[in-house]
Amino acid sequence: MPKLRTVVLVAGAALLTRQALRRRIRVSPLWPMPALEEPVSGRPRSRAPRLLVASHETVAEGVVQLRLEGHALPRWEPGAHVDLVLPSGLVRQYSLCGDPEDTSSYTVAIRLAEAGRGGSREVHEQITEGMELEVRGPRNRFPLTEAESYVFVAGGIGITPLLPMLRALPEHAEWRLLYAGRDRASMPFLEEVEKLGGGRVTVVEGRPDLGVLEAGEGAAVYCCGPEGLMAAVADRFPEVRLERFAPRAPSGGDGEFEVELRRSGRTLTVPADTSVLAAVRRELPGVAYSCEQGFCGTCQQRVLDGEIDHRDELLTDEERGDSMLICVSRARGDRLVLDM
Numbered sequence: 001m002p003k004l005r006t007v008v009l010v011a012g013a014a015l016l017t018r019q020a021l022r023r024r025i026r027v028s029p030l031w032p033m034p035a036l037e038e039p040v041s042g043r044p045r046s047r048a049p050r051l052l053v054a055s056h057e058t059v060a061e062g063v064v065q066l067r068l069e070g071h072a073l074p075r076w077e078p079g080a081h082v083d084l085v086l087p088s089g090l091v092r093q094y095s096l097c098g099d100p101e102d103t104s105s106y107t108v109a110i111r112l113a114e115a116g117r118g119g120s121r122e123v124h125e126q127i128t129e130g131m132e133l134e135v136r137g138p139r140n141r142f143p144l145t146e147a148e149s150y151v152f153v154a155g156g157i158g159i160t161p162l163l164p165m166l167r168a169l170p171e172h173a174e175w176r177l178l179y180a181g182r183d184r185a186s187m188p189f190l191e192e193v194e195k196l197g198g199g200r201v202t203v204v205e206g207r208p209d210l211g212v213l214e215a216g217e218g219a220a221v222y223c224c225g226p227e228g229l230m231a232a233v234a235d236r237f238p239e240v241r242l243e244r245f246a247p248r249a250p251s252g253g254d255g256e257f258e259v260e261l262r263r264s265g266r267t268l269t270v271p272a273d274t275s276v277l278a279a280v281r282r283e284l285p286g287v288a289y290s291c292e293q294g295f296c297g298t299c300q301q302r303v304l305d306g307e308i309d310h311r312d313e314l315l316t317d318e319e320r321g322d323s324m325l326i327c328v329s330r331a332r333g334d335r336l337v338l339d340m
Contacts (some may be wrong), residue, residue, distance in 0.1 A: 079142035095161035148218030155225020192211035294328035306336035
């Protein structure tokens with residue numbers, strides 16, 4: 001009996017130890033480094049809702065539309081997007097293109113990117129009706145503002161954030177849309193857009209002539225589409241509001257710099273051709289990340305010292321004061337200190 005009692009006690013102690021470790025790691029997934037009061041590295045498990053994929057349908061060549069159903073979903077404004085957490089763990093951002101007043105479902109449309117990194121292909125080939133997806137958001141960095149008139153420019157799948165804007169405009173609003181695509185068959189929601197706009201919509205198959213666009217005083221210009229199109233529109237209308245689906249090109253060259261990981265007591269060099277994330281993961285393989293394009297926020301880290309070269313499309317001005325997305329952003333000087 002004493003031997004059995006000893007076995008039971010040892011097994012019980014081992015179980016308690018494992019449970020304690022699990023609790024500790026949930027608090028700070030980069031354990032054994034000390035936990036932050038509000039963890040930045042290694043976010044706690046998401047409380048985002050899981051929505052049912054109620055429909056998965058093709059709406060244009062190379063474009064599928066998902067309708068995701070839930071209950072009492074947050075309302076959103078035109079221009080908003082959500083994060084989809086795919087079964088593989090990839091996190092991707094897609095503009096909402098349904099009805100903002102519908103609190104029972106979200107609608108997104110995704111073009112297959114043949115040369116992409118796998119997210120769109122996963123949506124096209126592996127997501128099916130009846131599955132559930134974690135959905136984060138919505139967030140809006142591309143809001144529709146009041147203006148005397150509007151000019152919209154969409155390239156292909158770039159129509160998705162603009163479509164809810166067109167629906168939301170007052171009947172008397174003055175607006176024009178230039179909608180360009182490879183051909184009509186590849187342009188999602190084309191029929192609805194033409195019905196909404198009548199003579200206010202110009203459809204172009206191929207490269208558009210931006211010379212036909214005029215924006216009067218007080219006009220708001222919105223553009224979403226390929227980088228080349230957005231750059232051309234920005235040259236013509238410097239005050240244009242842009243929505244990107246890919247990280248912006250860096251404005252200057254990349255240089256080598258040092259990063260101190262304060263809590264782990266390590267200092268590392270980030271070469272010119274390496275991201276901070278890649279350099280950090282050589283030292284701390286468990287650092288969380290996903291999109292590697294500055295959109296999802298998974299790799300956000302607190303910055304204790306140093307000037308940041310922000311290259312993301314997510315953080316607010318307030319957040320940029322003391323944090324960065326280490327997948328794309330870099331140092332403006334020769335050193336950064338991260339709270340890791």
